[in-house]
Amino acid sequence: MGTEQRALFIIFGGTGDLAKRKLYPSLFNLYRKGFLNENFAVIGTARRPWTDEYFQKVVTDAINSEDALAEDATQFASHFYYQSHNVNDTEHYITLRNLADKLDRKYEIGGNRMFYLAMSPRFFGTIAEHLKSQKIVTSEGYNRVIVEKPFGRDFASATELNDAIGRYFPEKDVFRIDHYLGKEMVQNILAVRFGNNLFRALWNNRYIDNIQITLSEALGVEERAGYYETAGALRDMVQNHILQIVALLTMNMPASYSEEDIRREKIYALKSLKKYTPAQVQANFIRAQYTAANGQRGYREEEKIASDSATETFVAGKLFVDNENFSGVPIYVRTGKRLSQKRSRIDIAFKTMPTNIFAPQPLGQNVLTINIEPEGKIFLQINVKQVGQGFTLKKSHLDFFPTSNGKQVFPEAYEKLFADALAGDATNFTHWEEVAYSWKFVDAIRTAWDQHDYALEEYPCGSMGPVAADKLLARDGHKWFYTGQEH
Numbered sequence: 001m002g003t004e005q006r007a008l009f010i011i012f013g014g015t016g017d018l019a020k021r022k023l024y025p026s027l028f029n030l031y032r033k034g035f036l037n038e039n040f041a042v043i044g045t046a047r048r049p050w051t052d053e054y055f056q057k058v059v060t061d062a063i064n065s066e067d068a069l070a071e072d073a074t075q076f077a078s079h080f081y082y083q084s085h086n087v088n089d090t091e092h093y094i095t096l097r098n099l100a101d102k103l104d105r106k107y108e109i110g111g112n113r114m115f116y117l118a119m120s121p122r123f124f125g126t127i128a129e130h131l132k133s134q135k136i137v138t139s140e141g142y143n144r145v146i147v148e149k150p151f152g153r154d155f156a157s158a159t160e161l162n163d164a165i166g167r168y169f170p171e172k173d174v175f176r177i178d179h180y181l182g183k184e185m186v187q188n189i190l191a192v193r194f195g196n197n198l199f200r201a202l203w204n205n206r207y208i209d210n211i212q213i214t215l216s217e218a219l220g221v222e223e224r225a226g227y228y229e230t231a232g233a234l235r236d237m238v239q240n241h242i243l244q245i246v247a248l249l250t251m252n253m254p255a256s257y258s259e260e261d262i263r264r265e266k267i268y269a270l271k272s273l274k275k276y277t278p279a280q281v282q283a284n285f286i287r288a289q290y291t292a293a294n295g296q297r298g299y300r301e302e303e304k305i306a307s308d309s310a311t312e313t314f315v316a317g318k319l320f321v322d323n324e325n326f327s328g329v330p331i332y333v334r335t336g337k338r339l340s341q342k343r344s345r346i347d348i349a350f351k352t353m354p355t356n357i358f359a360p361q362p363l364g365q366n367v368l369t370i371n372i373e374p375e376g377k378i379f380l381q382i383n384v385k386q387v388g389q390g391f392t393l394k395k396s397h398l399d400f401f402p403t404s405n406g407k408q409v410f411p412e413a414y415e416k417l418f419a420d421a422l423a424g425d426a427t428n429f430t431h432w433e434e435v436a437y438s439w440k441f442v443d444a445i446r447t448a449w450d451q452h453d454y455a456l457e458e459y460p461c462g463s464m465g466p467v468a469a470d471k472l473l474a475r476d477g478h479k480w481f482y483t484g485q486e487h
């Protein structure tokens with residue numbers, strides 16, 4: 001059971017897709033696990049004129065509880081209240097404050113407030129301002145703001161957004177979500193790196209040959225066309241999830257496992273990303289768009305997508321973190337839509353033995369693979385002797401595949417992140433400086449693409465991207481370990 005928390009949640013965008021798919025089910029799990037008990041309430045706000053009863057039904061439907069849990073679910077949903085609200089209307093904030101104060105007294109919450117901004121970032125500034133000016137923030141408890149991605153579309157707009165929130169909420173109270181940081185296997189990166197002397201000793205440019213990160217999606221643009229057209233894969237996936245993984249993989253050892261120390265080292269790693277000139281962007285980054293194949297239509301034929309759209313649905317790149325331990329180690333990254341499988345995976349390839357006493361038998365490369373999803377798994381490829389007479393080498397691997405009663409059940413990322421935010425622990429949320437350095441890196445690529453007519457490659461739906469993404473590695477004598485065929 002978790003430590004019970006007292007909190008009033010105010011969810012802006014309470015009728016939205018994210019709230020229904022992720023936030024309500026995650027809060028319910030925390031409720032069932034004892035993190036939330038009686039002293040909590042949730043106000044959902046959005047434009048639609050819903051009643052509390054209707055909202056509570058939406059919430060119980062969203063958590064999709066089985067019969068055995070129905071009573072729990074009804075009890076849980078009774079803590080939910082709905083307030084119709086237009087974020088630009090000052091009057092509405094007064095009604096919201098009155099409801100918040102009433103619920104605070106009713107549930108004896110003690111003034112702790114969590115403001116979850118699950119709506120378009122263009123509203124964040126006005127919401128933050130009104131929360132302060134209409135005194136919805138309290139003086140007796142904490143006041144934390146959780147904000148969703150995208151956090152800006154470049155460094156300039158992210159700075160503007162950050163300033164708009166920062167005028168009313170100090171950095172320590174701003175929890176920027178990158179849901180990858182709530183994933184079990186992403187959190188395992190630090191456990192593996194800093195909990196094992198074996199890996200600590202080898203985790204540097206003397207022993208690591210190259211790193212590969214793949215975040216592939218099988219889905220196409222689906223119903224997010226409007227947003228995606230203005231974003232593209234680089235902004236949507238590289239600036240946040242991929243660079244966060246890069247930071248965890250390349251940061252120096254923190255002084256302790258604490259928010260302050262971990263974030264400091266992550267910031268330093270992101271600051272050390274090698275910035276590319278336009279010519280280097282052309283040589284090291286590839287953008288591409290999916291085309292019709294395997295019964296699926298191409299990106300330009302999707303609804304609400306311009307027939308001459310130049311938005312990239314795939315990006316692959318080679319980057320470097322120029323710190324003491326990683327300078328010179330190529331980090332290959334790729335992400336895209338309509339690829340052959342949905343998979344998030346990291347491969348860390350170690351250098352081969354300097355000499356091979358078994359020659360002419362070849363030695364396989366040691367590769368540590370951290371599979372984030374669909375299944376959470378870590379495996380390490382090693383060379384062993386084949387059982388029997390003689391001395392024949394074969395490749396094998398050591399496995400870690402955590403299960404409970406034969407099944408792999410991890411808490412949903414949002415559930416873990418909610419629990420952290422309730423505990424006031426921002427370790428797994430991105431600090432402003434992490435966001436800022438990530439955008440500066442991404443801006444250099446985006447600007448080069450915008451100012452020069454570098455190729456926009458094509459790839460058929462169901463493939464693993466354009467041939468150019470394979471050539472990027474082949475040029476260095478490497479290949480992607482993940483081929484898109486694995487089960």
Ligand code: NAD
Nearest residue numbers: 013014015016017018046047085086087118119120148149
């Ligand atoms: P959505 O369009 O489904 O919901 C938006 C919500 O905002 C709705 O509740 C709507 O009523 C409300 N809203 C819009 N304008 C308003 C106004 N003027 N006043 C009051 N309420 C208003 O969007 P979503 O998919 O839930 O996403 C919300 C945010 O989370 C976005 O910033 C999105 O980028 C981010 N996000 C979503 C997902 C996801 O899986 N859906 C994943 C990552 C990030």
